[in-house]
Amino acid sequence: MPVLIVLNCLMIKAQSITTFNRTYLDSSNWSAKVGNTIEIDSVFYCLSSGNGLVSNSNYIMFSAINSNGDVINRRLVGRPFNIEAYSGRIAKDDKNFIYADIGQRLVGNPDKFNTNVVKLTLSFDTIWNLKNSDSTFHNYSRSIAVYDSLVYIVGAKRLDSANSILLSGYMIIADTAGFQHGFTEYNFDNHSQELLNLSIGMNNDLFLCGSGKDTMSNFYGLLVNTDLSGNVNWFRRYYEMRNIFDILPLSDSSYLLTGGVFNDGEYRGILIKINSEGDVIWQREFPFGDELSLYSSIQVLDEGIVSIGLTTLNSTNGNDGFIQRINYDGNLVWQRYFNGSASVTDYFTDIIETSDGGILACGAAGDANESGGQNLWLVKLDNMGCLEPDCWVGVEQADANTLGVAVYPNPATDWLYLKYDSTHKITLEIFNLSGQKVLQHQHMAPKEGIEISHLPAGLYLLRFVDELGNVATEKLVVE
Secondary structure, eight states, X not given: OEEEEESSOOOOOOOOOOOEEEEEOOSSOOOOEEEEEEEETTEXXXXXXXXXXXXXXXXXXXXXXXXXXXXXXXXXXXXXGTEEOOOOOEEEOTTOXXXXXXXEEETTOXXXXXXXXEEEOTTOOEEXXXXXXXXXXXXXXXXXXXXXXXXXXXXXXXXXXXXXXXXXXXXXXXXXXXXXXXXXXXXXXXXXXXXXXEEEOSSSEEEEEEEEEOTTOOEEEEEEEEXXXXXXXXXXEETTOSEEEEEEEOTTSOEEEEEEEEETTEEEEEEEEEOTTOOEEXXXXXXXXXXEEEEEXXXXXXXXXXXXXXXXXXXXXXXXXXXXXXXXXXXXXXEEXXXXXXXXXXXXXXXXXXXXXXXXXXXXXXXXXXXXXXXXXXXXXXXXXXXXXXXXTTGGGOOBOTTSOEEEOSSBXXXXXXXXXXXXXXXXXXXXXTSOEEEEEEEEOXXXXXXXXXXXXXXXXXXXXXXXXXXXXXXXXXX
């Protein structure tokens, strides 16, 4: 179920783009971890992992999905190879081969993790498999990139077998023929740091990002700049961020850091724009609901920036996939959140701009049977973030009531959109003519919308209450 929040209306007509909201269920209940998606010739290639098929075992699922959201091919990797696989990410080279960092744990040895990288054809046939084994402690691979016939893999290595919190970041460099060239460890304070992602820089360099915790237990976002051989040029700690999940090169030769921050008892998404030396140009925090974390960002063709993640609207509603767009100065344009199912745990992990000009967010959504498992989840949107065309049209035409809340359209059919400028959160209640409360939505964020397609046609009373107890009412016609 999508929900729309509009902050600044851009008068841009969304082109005709195929959209869908699909989860991909499996015959057995397994809990999914989803890495990312790439597009090759209008086909989306996805990597996810899970457990539950066999007791205490984990598996990798490769999926090929066409532009309408239909499955073309899937391949399961796991116990037949005497490993337990953990999801990382996938990348492609200029010859359209797929590279995946899938992780590995020897079955029956819970303390032994290794890096496991595979090269695949588009049919998911294995070309080679590269394993890096740490004889002392285990390591977790997190992300992968391919550049100039080299494959880069980053992750985290446990420093102390008795303490899983003490970590060190690492990078493995291999070539596209499957031969390893180097293993470099990164730890700048001998305490705890891990690498979560990497990006190819614009000056024959690499940016490695992640998180750390200093000896005073203060969390920070970690950014490391290296040459293409992994030698450190510089590194920075960003105490403004709890972690850096993604770093995005921008068209003006700057970079965007995507992550989260915990301030005043609230988790918020944060974006920081930096120059090539790591100096901050601007930073923006984005509160939403009770909690918001941002995981990945892209720059779309018209130079806007779209970010995805996870939001918790309130403590009882669970998690939803979140997507927002900002302009080039970091100002909000719109925000939306989506449900993948009736589950309490849905979230987005990655986003790409598709070849038809749309947006594809991937993540995990709960099983429809509410059994506690999760599955691969893809949401394909148009270039305004809409499942249905023109979902953003009309925001400027609504009149505000005494609390400053504007409601539109009225009459309404499927969706009711609201916007207000107050700093206080609003609770909406909808009553039918018999005085029965038929819908309640608590702690609405400014500029939000809700689905009302389940309400029978008729006349309703809307009641708005802000956090100070102020009340406003108005009538609504549902057609």
